[in-house]
Amino acid sequence: MKDLLLSMLRPFGPSGSEAPISAAIAERIRPFVDEIKTDALGNLIAVRRGKGGKRVMFSAHMDSIGYIVLDADKEGFLRVSNIGGVNPATAAGRHVVFANGVAGVVYSEPLGSDKPAIGKLFIDVGASSAEEALAKVPLGTMAVVAHQWSEMGDLVAAPFMDDRAACAVLAALLEALGPTDNEVCAVFSTQEEVGLRGARAAAYAVNPDIGVAIDVTPAGGVPKADPPLPVRVGQGPAVKVKDAASISTPLVRDGLVAAAGEAGVPFQYEVLPYGGTDAGAIMSARGGVPSGTLSIPCRYVHSPVETVSLTDMENAVKLLKAYVEKIVR
Numbered sequence: 001m002k003d004l005l006l007s008m009l010r011p012f013g014p015s016g017s018e019a020p021i022s023a024a025i026a027e028r029i030r031p032f033v034d035e036i037k038t039d040a041l042g043n044l045i046a047v048r049r050g051k052g053g054k055r056v057m058f059s060a061h062m063d064s065i066g067y068i069v070l071d072a073d074k075e076g077f078l079r080v081s082n083i084g085g086v087n088p089a090t091a092a093g094r095h096v097v098f099a100n101g102v103a104g105v106v107y108s109e110p111l112g113s114d115k116p117a118i119g120k121l122f123i124d125v126g127a128s129s130a131e132e133a134l135a136k137v138p139l140g141t142m143a144v145v146a147h148q149w150s151e152m153g154d155l156v157a158a159p160f161m162d163d164r165a166a167c168a169v170l171a172a173l174l175e176a177l178g179p180t181d182n183e184v185c186a187v188f189s190t191q192e193e194v195g196l197r198g199a200r201a202a203a204y205a206v207n208p209d210i211g212v213a214i215d216v217t218p219a220g221g222v223p224k225a226d227p228p229l230p231v232r233v234g235q236g237p238a239v240k241v242k243d244a245a246s247i248s249t250p251l252v253r254d255g256l257v258a259a260a261g262e263a264g265v266p267f268q269y270e271v272l273p274y275g276g277t278d279a280g281a282i283m284s285a286r287g288g289v290p291s292g293t294l295s296i297p298c299r300y301v302h303s304p305v306e307t308v309s310l311t312d313m314e315n316a317v318k319l320l321k322a323y324v325e326k327i328v329r
């Protein structure tokens with residue numbers, strides 16, 4: 001699982017610029033699916049055909065948070081806007097890489113400010129004028145934090161666990177699935193971080209009987225966590241009850257819990273007072289789709305050190321395999 005996860009963390013792919021990560025995922029999953037295509041929004045949709053059973057759509061978003069170039073000042077420092085929910089408190093003092101390969105560093109003004117904000121961030125690409133900066137990275141170019149990771153026992157910390165950890169789980173699920181009458185539609189969705197946009201379009205086209213988003217969820221249990229979130233890293237995948245974008249359909253929520261029992265893996269219930277996953281878009285597609293989310297507990301979500309447990313990820317694969325093979329009928 002570690003190697004698969006790392007292969008998913010490296011490729012570039014902020015919202016709307018997912019082609020590099022999409023290509024990496026397609027290459028990885030191709031041997032395990034019957035059909036694979038990319039839609040107009042860049043969603044990668046892979047189908048593993050069934051035999052007259054239910055059509056289950058899984059969605060793991062490929063896009064990550066990042067930056068986009070707004071302007072450059074006369075000294076050659078770039079001003080940026082955020083793509084998705086970049087946390088300004090953990091943004092400064094990082095290496096970044098742009099879509100065209102240009103490297104830079106992000107910092108915050110005034111230097112050493114204790115009131116971080118996106119509007120105070122700037123990116124240094126070694127230019128000495130606005131013209132030079134914008135020649136290197138034109139207006140509208142996107143950037144992400146440079147890949148770096150730490151292994152801490154069972155935990156791995158890196159940028160973009162949200163939601164590449166789930167992309168790895170979904171890829172591993174396709175590989176692990178045994179014979180089943182149910183059709184599995186694995187959607188690696190785009191533009192989740194800017195409003196669940198890819199999954200909304202994919203859910204309409206796929207027209208599933210059941211929808212399951214796979215995403216990270218903020219874990220509590222870290223110093224002075226507020227609000228006191230119930231989920232803990234390392235205590236099993238989390239079955240979402242509610243977030244700000246969806247209240248899981250009982251059929252799916254209880255089915256995932258039953259699958260944990262079938263698979264013999266631990267699970268936790270998740271209640272998140274904010275946030276959202278692709279399930280929010282899938283459940284309101286067409287006439288409504290029974291939907292839920294299986295979450296991978298993650299510390300420091302939307303920071304460059306998002307931290308997950310490899311065991312939680314492996315247990316998520318086992319749970320979802322049992323869900324498709326034994327619970328959905």
Ligand code: CO
Pocket residue numbers: 162193302
């Ligand atoms: Co996110």
Ligand code: ZN
Pocket residue numbers: 061162163192215216
């Ligand atoms: Zn996410």
